[in-house]
Amino acid sequence: MDAGDLRMFEAVARHGAMSRAAAELHTVQSNVTARIRSLEEGLGCRLFDRGPAGVTLTEAGRRLLPYAERIPRLLADAARAVRDDGTPRGRLVIGSLETTAALRLAPLLATYAGACPEVDLVLRPGTTCELVAAVRDGSVDGAFVCGPVADPALEQRPMFREELAVLAAPGTRALDALIAAGNVRIVVLRAGCSYRQRLEALLARRGVPAPRLMEFGTLEAIFACVAAGLGITLLPRALVAEARGAAGLAVLTLPPAEATVETVFLRRRGAFASSALAVLLTQAERAFGLAAAA
Amino acid sequence: MDAGDLRMFEAVARHGAMSRAAAELHTVQSNVTARIRSLEEGLGCRLFDRGPAGVTLTEAGRRLLPYAERIPRLLADAARAVRDDGTPRGRLVIGSLETTAALRLAPLLATYAGACPEVDLVLRPGTTCELVAAVRDGSVDGAFVCGPVADPALEQRPMFREELAVLAAPGTRALDALIAAGNVRIVVLRAGCSYRQRLEALLARRGVPAPRLMEFGTLEAIFACVAAGLGITLLPRALVAEARGAAGLAVLTLPPAEATVETVFLRRRGAFASSALAVLLTQAERAFGLAAAA
DNA sequence: TTCCAGCCATCACCGCAGGAGATGGAGCAC
DNA sequence: GTGCTCCATCTCCTGCGGTGATGGCTGGAA
Numbered sequence: 077m078d079a080g081d082l083r084m085f086e087a088v089a090r091h092g093a094m095s096r097a098a099a100e101l102h103t104v105q106s107n108v109t110a111r112i113r114s115l116e117e118g119l120g121c122r123l124f125d126r127g128p129a130g131v132t133l134t135e136a137g138r139r140l141l142p143y144a145e146r147i148p149r150l151l152a153d154a155a156r157a158v159r160d161d162g163t164p165r166g167r168l169v170i171g172s173l174e175t176t177a178a179l180r181l182a183p184l185l186a187t188y189a190g191a192c193p194e195v196d197l198v199l200r201p202g203t204t205c206e207l208v209a210a211v212r213d214g215s216v217d218g219a220f221v222c223g224p225v226a227d228p229a230l231e232q233r234p235m236f237r238e239e240l241a242v243l244a245a246p247g248t249r250a251l252d253a254l255i256a257a258g259n260v261r262i263v264v265l266r267a268g269c270s271y272r273q274r275l276e277a278l279l280a281r282r283g284v285p286a287p288r289l290m291e292f293g294t295l296e297a298i299f300a301c302v303a304a305g306l307g308i309t310l311l312p313r314a315l316v317a318e319a320r321g322a323a324g325l326a327v328l329t330l331p332p333a334e335a336t337v338e339t340v341f342l343r344r345r346g347a348f349a350s351s352a353l354a355v356l357l358t359q360a361e362r363a364f365g366l367a368a369a370a
Numbered sequence: 371m372d373a374g375d376l377r378m379f380e381a382v383a384r385h386g387a388m389s390r391a392a393a394e395l396h397t398v399q400s401n402v403t404a405r406i407r408s409l410e411e412g413l414g415c416r417l418f419d420r421g422p423a424g425v426t427l428t429e430a431g432r433r434l435l436p437y438a439e440r441i442p443r444l445l446a447d448a449a450r451a452v453r454d455d456g457t458p459r460g461r462l463v464i465g466s467l468e469t470t471a472a473l474r475l476a477p478l479l480a481t482y483a484g485a486c487p488e489v490d491l492v493l494r495p496g497t498t499c500e501l502v503a504a505v506r507d508g509s510v511d512g513a514f515v516c517g518p519v520a521d522p523a524l525e526q527r528p529m530f531r532e533e534l535a536v537l538a539a540p541g542t543r544a545l546d547a548l549i550a551a552g553n554v555r556i557v558v559l560r561a562g563c564s565y566r567q568r569l570e571a572l573l574a575r576r577g578v579p580a581p582r583l584m585e586f587g588t589l590e591a592i593f594a595c596v597a598a599g600l601g602i603t604l605l606p607r608a609l610v611a612e613a614r615g616a617a618g619l620a621v622l623t624l625p626p627a628e629a630t631v632e633t634v635f636l637r638r639r640g641a642f643a644s645s646a647l648a649v650l651l652t653q654a655e656r657a658f659g660l661a662a663a664a
Numbered sequence: 665t666t667c668c669a670g671c672c673a674t675c676a677c678c679g680c681a682g683g684a685g686a687t688g689g690a691g692c693a694c
Numbered sequence: 695g696t697g698c699t700c701c702a703t704c705t706c707c708t709g710c711g712g713t714g715a716t717g718g719c720t721g722g723a724a
Contacts, residue, residue: 077445079373095700107683109702114681119452128691128700136452143448147373147441154437155371158413158430374711389671401712403673408711422671422720667724675716683708691700 086144093130153348164352165194171207171219195352205269222270223340232340236364241313245305248326261288261307275310380438387424447642458646459488465501465513499563516564517634526634530658535607539599542620555582555601569604
């Protein structure tokens with residue numbers, strides 16, 4: 077058994093088909109077939125059940141899969157660790173909610189860029205759901221998302237608390253009045269996982285089970301939409317003060333229990349922490365100061 | 371980079387010489403040289419400084435070493451996990467102090483052997499020091515040793531507490547009287563790491579800094595030696611009642627703080643737990659019942 | 665000093681694992 | 695039936711990696 081075999085095995089398991097795995101690995105199907113077969117021979121048991129429309133993992137294959145995911149990752153970490161001599165350099169990919177990036181991250185990133193000129197910093201915006209998945213599969217080194225995230229494979233560090241508020245059309249006085257009027261529609265940023273879930277939960281507690289949904293790609297579009305009375309949204313209160321386009325909107329305060337959301341920095345547990353990431357974390361904890369890892 | 375490269379790298383690092391690593395790996399030196407070189411080229415940095423009398427790790431090499439130890443281990447775990455279908459079988463190597471084996475393990479192992487007839491159980495006796503090292507390097511799957519063991523790479527589960535007593539020549543009334551008489555000599559089983567350390571610490575607290583030492587390979591020899599007045603030893607009180615050869619020896623009770631020792635079961639943290647090991651642990655916790663992992 | 669015993673680097677040689685490509689059979693949709 | 699997508703198998707062949715010989719280097723022994 078070899079790390080190359082495991083990579084191949086993992087790709088086959090993920091695609092459920094040897095031919096598609098071959099395409100991903102830039103090789104030919106016959107090759108994949110042969111190596112999986114030799115892997116099975118080496119281990120002494122079948123890893124896949126062959127069906128006419130692809131393959132499925134056997135019990136033994138299911139037991140191998142977690143190792144097939146970990147070992148190539150560990151090899152990649154090893155290569156990074158060797159190259160990392162302590163001075164931050166290379167590529168650092170950080171995920172963030174768009175609202176967090178707009179509101180909180182600018183000064184941190186500016187300081188960071190000054191301190192680590194050799195780092196190519198990439199900021200990848202996304203929703204909490206998307207970013208959690210990205211951290212899991214290693215496509216970002218870490219991400220600022222809405223906590224808490226209950227996943228034993230991930231490690232979260234609290235960063236800061238944010239106050240949320242409901243935005244509604246100008247002149248709106250209270251959320252309950254809106255609800256009483258019926259036909260509440262919510263407006264979210266993209267699939268806006270965590271804010272949308274919070275807003276839906278919040279409405280559900282007030283007797284609105286499944287509000288209509290509208291989804292936009294930019295904050296400005298959402299503001300315009302809310303201003304026009306087409307729906308309400310949930311966003312950090314601090315954002316409203318800063319953002320162009322939000323002037324005039326009604327900002328409805330929520331009870332404290334529903335209003336605060338904690339932003340955490342998420343990393344894959346056990347993953348290699350490059351110097352570039354270590355410096356960012358140090359600076360972030362100094363800047364935001366909600367330290368104490370969870 | 372490849373798991374095979376890492377195995378080779380690790381062997382070279384451990385031996386400090388490519389030629390000796392080649393011998394261990396059953397290959398020739400030119401091969402090791404070439405693969406290390408290609409590994410270095412692939413990573414883009416030197417891993418070893420070549421000297422006339424061997425090689426030494428560079429900084430980068432030191433960063434790679436922990437990965438080179440983990441990844442081959444993980445591969446071996448993967449192979450075991452695949453073969454382990456839930457029914458305990460195969461080889462299970464358990465370390466234990468000889469005194470623990472003699473006093474406590476027999477009923478557990480008898481039950482276990484009955485429950486898991488397909489397991490080849492190997493009991494490897496040793497001192498706490500030796501067994502801790504054996505657990506670390508994976509040559510035993512787990513071991514019963516004297517706790518606590520402070521090593522973040524190891525995981526310990528408390529099993530039971532044992533009362534220790536000092537054995538001395540027949541007729542001896544008190545430890546202090548012996549010490550006052552001067553020339554205290556201690557008798558231990560092999561290099562008898564933990565009992566010896568305890569006995570030395572115990573004497574040091576009573577003003578005897580570095581007692582003379584005698585070392586024997588069997589309990590019977592120790593009993594005979596103590597009976598002849600050649601020295602004292604420290605052993606589980608329960609052992610004295612059972613063991614042949616201990617009759618007539620003076621059993622000196624110690625203050626409770628010094629008398630009790632906790633026996634823990636030690637495993638490498640994160641290592642694969644085979645079904646065979648899982649069953650043993652379950653039975654051990656049922657039998658000894660000092661559960662709650664640490 | 666010379667000699668030797670280790671060490672590592674380099675070279676030429678070669679076997680074979682493993683990649684490429686073609687073919688065939690099996691199931692499924694139409 | 696035809697056509698599609700699977701996987702298995704076969705042949706061919708490149709190149710990685712193993713082998714063994716040689717040479718350079720250093721340090722210690724004679």
